[in-house]
Amino acid sequence: MTVRGENLIGAQAQRGTQAAFRAVEAATGQALEPEFPGASLQDLDRACALAEAAFDTYRETDPETRAAFLETIAANILDIGDDLVTRCMQETGLPRPRIEGERGRTVGQLRLFAGVLREGSAFEIRIDPALPDRKPLPRPDLRLRKVALGPVAVFGASNFPLAFSVAGGDTASALAAGCPVIVKAHPAHPGTSELVGRAIQKAVAASGLPEGVFALLFDAGQSIGQGLVADPRIAAVGFTGSRRGGTALMEIAAKRPHPIPVYAEMSSINPVLLFPGALAARGEAIGRAFAASLTLGAGQFCTNPGLILAVPGPGLDAFLASATAALRETPAATMLTPGIHKAYCEGVARLAGHAAVTRLAEGPEGTATQGRAALFATDSSAFLAEPELQEEMFGAAALVVRCPDLAAMRKVLEHLEGQLTASLHITPEDHAAVRDLLPLLERRVGRILVDGFGTGVEVAHAMVHGGPYPATSDGRTTSVGSLAIDRFLRPVSYQDLPDALLPAALKQANPLGLPRRIDGVLERR
Ligand SMILES: NC(=O)C1=CN([C@@H]2O[C@H](COP(=O)(O)OP(=O)(O)OC[C@H]3O[C@@H](n4cnc5c(N)ncnc54)[C@H](OP(=O)(O)O)[C@@H]3O)[C@@H](O)[C@H]2O)C=CC1
Numbered sequence: 001m002t003v004r005g006e007n008l009i010g011a012q013a014q015r016g017t018q019a020a021f022r023a024v025e026a027a028t029g030q031a032l033e034p035e036f037p038g039a040s041l042q043d044l045d046r047a048c049a050l051a052e053a054a055f056d057t058y059r060e061t062d063p064e065t066r067a068a069f070l071e072t073i074a075a076n077i078l079d080i081g082d083d084l085v086t087r088c089m090q091e092t093g094l095p096r097p098r099i100e101g102e103r104g105r106t107v108g109q110l111r112l113f114a115g116v117l118r119e120g121s122a123f124e125i126r127i128d129p130a131l132p133d134r135k136p137l138p139r140p141d142l143r144l145r146k147v148a149l150g151p152v153a154v155f156g157a158s159n160f161p162l163a164f165s166v167a168g169g170d171t172a173s174a175l176a177a178g179c180p181v182i183v184k185a186h187p188a189h190p191g192t193s194e195l196v197g198r199a200i201q202k203a204v205a206a207s208g209l210p211e212g213v214f215a216l217l218f219d220a221g222q223s224i225g226q227g228l229v230a231d232p233r234i235a236a237v238g239f240t241g242s243r244r245g246g247t248a249l250m251e252i253a254a255k256r257p258h259p260i261p262v263y264a265e266m267s268s269i270n271p272v273l274l275f276p277g278a279l280a281a282r283g284e285a286i287g288r289a290f291a292a293s294l295t296l297g298a299g300q301f302c303t304n305p306g307l308i309l310a311v312p313g314p315g316l317d318a319f320l321a322s323a324t325a326a327l328r329e330t331p332a333a334t335m336l337t338p339g340i341h342k343a344y345c346e347g348v349a350r351l352a353g354h355a356a357v358t359r360l361a362e363g364p365e366g367t368a369t370q371g372r373a374a375l376f377a378t379d380s381s382a383f384l385a386e387p388e389l390q391e392e393m394f395g396a397a398a399l400v401v402r403c404p405d406l407a408a409m410r411k412v413l414e415h416l417e418g419q420l421t422a423s424l425h426i427t428p429e430d431h432a433a434v435r436d437l438l439p440l441l442e443r444r445v446g447r448i449l450v451d452g453f454g455t456g457v458e459v460a461h462a463m464v465h466g467g468p469y470p471a472t473s474d475g476r477t478t479s480v481g482s483l484a485i486d487r488f489l490r491p492v493s494y495q496d497l498p499d500a501l502l503p504a505a506l507k508q509a510n511p512l513g514l515p516r517r518i519d520g521v522l523e524r525r
């Protein structure tokens with residue numbers, strides 16, 4: 001499939017009329033063909049108008065129609081074949097196995113939401129039948145379902161060109177909810193975005209859905225993204241990226257005459273807590289596993305283990321010896337964009353020059369586009385005193401904080417901002433200390449995991465990929481896993497509507513076969 005540099009608006013593919021940009025080959029820094037002329041504000045207006053026009057029809061399609069649509073998108077993505085993988089490798093510098101794995105995850109996510117639709121409990125059907133004889137007052141007939149919010153703006157992420165981009169988790173969950181989607185492509189991988197966008201556009205047509213269900217817009221600057229968030233027809237935003245970008249979009253959304261939710265996944269340093277029992281039992285092995293997680297994908301994961309908390313002793317020495325040895329041998333790796341590479345190098349230099357920080361290890365030097373691993377150390381009193389030490393360094397760098405005891409470790413956790421994950425390395429003898437910290441961890445993070453690292457998020461029903469601000473803009477939700485659909489739904493209650501006027505999901509005969517809670521009790525199907 002050829003990349004043409006075209007915006008996809010409704011059933012049309014057309015070149016933009018605004019300033020153009022080209023993708024950059026991540027490994028060489030060379031510009032790639034073709035040019036992507038940016039969308040105009042008229043293009044944006046048309047995409048929003050089509051999405052608005054499609055909304056009422058699309059949201060009332062039955063769950064089976066939307067499930068089949070998501071499966072068609074998945075099949076179309078696979079049908080692109082190697083053209084997608086090679087373009088994506090060029091644009092991101094990520095290796096083939098990673099891109100192929102991410103394509104599998106993307107397709108799996110779409111199919112997961114097809115399953116969610118067929119299972120039906122996401123719509124939370126509740127029926128409290130009328131009690132006309134209740135004293136002192138009769139009870140009305142009350143029926144609740146969740147309905148789609150409206151057209152959703154999705155910002156593709158730079159670091160997951162497939163699984164968090166055009167057909168990624170935000171798009172899959174919004175489409176499953178019944179929301180049309182307008183994607184603002186990430187400029188780091190426009191060719192990949194166009195190929196995937198065409199797969200969705202083709203699926204819209206093949207499924208007989210209104211053309212406004214999907215659009216993909218390119219822009220060399222930020223006016224399309226900002227215009228999208230400000231547009232009154234947009235009802236919610238999905239975003240994965242920097243704290244600066246996410247908060248800028250939150251501000252635009254909050255200033256609208258009708259503010260809308262922005263689901264932004266932003267910065268996280270993902271504390272790793274090395275408990276004394278675990279360090280004594282297997283400090284060296286944990287050090288090796290940590291180095292592998294830190295350097296995965298050049299460290300360009302928001303789940304990257306960027307902060308290590310431990311009490312000094314022989315166990316920590318063993319951990320540091322194996323981690324530093326592994327990091328010194330891990331080759332530098334191509335980073336996604338020159339901007340991300342520059343930000344990483346500046347972050348590492350800032351930490352290296354910090355008076356309270358020592359450098360423990362540095363990976364081998366690479367090319368001008370590659371990032372080398374780095375490990376730094378400080379102590380808990382310096383960490384508590386210097387807020388900049390908890391800033392995310394997006395890449396393969398981490399900071400070890402030596403805590404004199406577990407009470408100091410607690411203080412560091414109390415001082416931390418909201419996080420996506422916390423990883424605990426433990427043995428049974430650490431259980432009492434862990435139990436003590438769990439309530440605090442629950443307040444700080446979205447996912448608590450034991451004897452592992454947060455990278456490689458499982459796409460599942462019980463997954464939370466979220467967390468308190470600034471990990472995300474709204475810690476009540478997740479951007480990965482089936483619960484992500486909930487971000488794009490809202491409850492509506494129907495009181496005393498005659499059956500003939502009720503939506504199919506709430507009719508007495510339950511024609512859609514949805515699971516229902518009747519008088520508070522889940523009905524067996
Ligand atoms: N924690 C995480 O999950 C991630 C964090 N990052 C961090 O973000 C840095 C930059 O990476 P990147 O992925 O480009 O993230 P950005 O937040 O810079 O950009 C993400 C998307 O949002 C758009 N955007 C950003 N700011 C605005 C704005 N003010 N108005 C309108 N649109 C905006 C960008 O467009 P445009 O490019 O045109 O500005 C891009 O499409 C990295 O160095 C890293 O620090 C990156 C990826 C994931």
Ligand SMILES: O=C(O)CCC(=O)C(=O)O
Nearest residue numbers: 300301302303455456457
């Ligand atoms: O680790 C993962 O699988 C997901 C990470 C993520 O969401 C991100 O880096 O933006």
